[in-house]
Amino acid sequence: MNDVACPFCSYVGELVHESDFFTAIYDRFPVARGHTLVVPRIHVFEFFELEPKALAELMPFVSKVLDRLRDSFELAGYNIGVNGGAVAGQTVGHAHLHIIPRYIGDCEDPRGGVRHIFPDKARYWE
Numbered sequence: 001m002n003d004v005a006c007p008f009c010s011y012v013g014e015l016v017h018e019s020d021f022f023t024a025i026y027d028r029f030p031v032a033r034g035h036t037l038v039v040p041r042i043h044v045f046e047f048f049e050l051e052p053k054a055l056a057e058l059m060p061f062v063s064k065v066l067d068r069l070r071d072s073f074e075l076a077g078y079n080i081g082v083n084g085g086a087v088a089g090q091t092v093g094h095a096h097l098h099i100i101p102r103y104i105g106d107c108e109d110p111r112g113g114v115r116h117i118f119p120d121k122a123r124y125w126e
Contacts, residue, residue, distance in 0.1 A: 008039045008094040017065045021054040024065045024099075031100055034073040038062055038097040046084055047095045058097075065099060075101035081114055089117075 008025075016024040016036050027035040038061060044050055047058065062080065069075060079100040083089040102110065112122035 006043055006094050007092060008037075008096065009043050011039075017061070017068055019057060019061055021050070021057050022061050024061070024068075027098070032102065032106065034069050034075065034099075034101040036065055036069060036099045038065060038099065040095050044095050045093055047082065047097070049095070062097065062099065069099065069101055073101055074103070076104045077102040077110075079113055 011023075011025060013025065016026060018024065020041070022038055022040055024036050024038050027037050038058070040047070040050055040054065042050070047055065050058075066078065069078075079098075079102060081098045081100070082096075083091075083098075112124065115122040115124070
């Protein structure tokens with residue numbers, strides 16, 4: 001990480017996991033216990049700016065982070081998401097992936113998952 005004005009590039013704190021290409025850190029504004037961010041070590045706006053070797057490591061890295069979260073928290077499931085660009089909700093100009101642990105009873109009806117970004121379209125089964 002190399003941009004001192006970027007909160008991810010200048011991050012100092014606990015790492016959940018790390019590799020040559022990525023770090024995993026707890027979200028400073030978690031929506032659930034264990035909410036973790038996977039952040040490229042180099043400053044890029046979106047994941048697809050990374051070299052193919054880094055992209056190939058992304059999901060295996062996420063899998064290792066999930067293993068650590070399962071060891072630390074009693075999660076029953078998870079959501080994984082990327083906000084790509086301001087129109088999709090990205091507020092930090094450094095690519096990052098959210099891993100949000102889910103717990104039994106954490107919401108009334110979890111069906112539809114990430115579809116709830118558009119609440120009127122989330123309940124497709126009705």
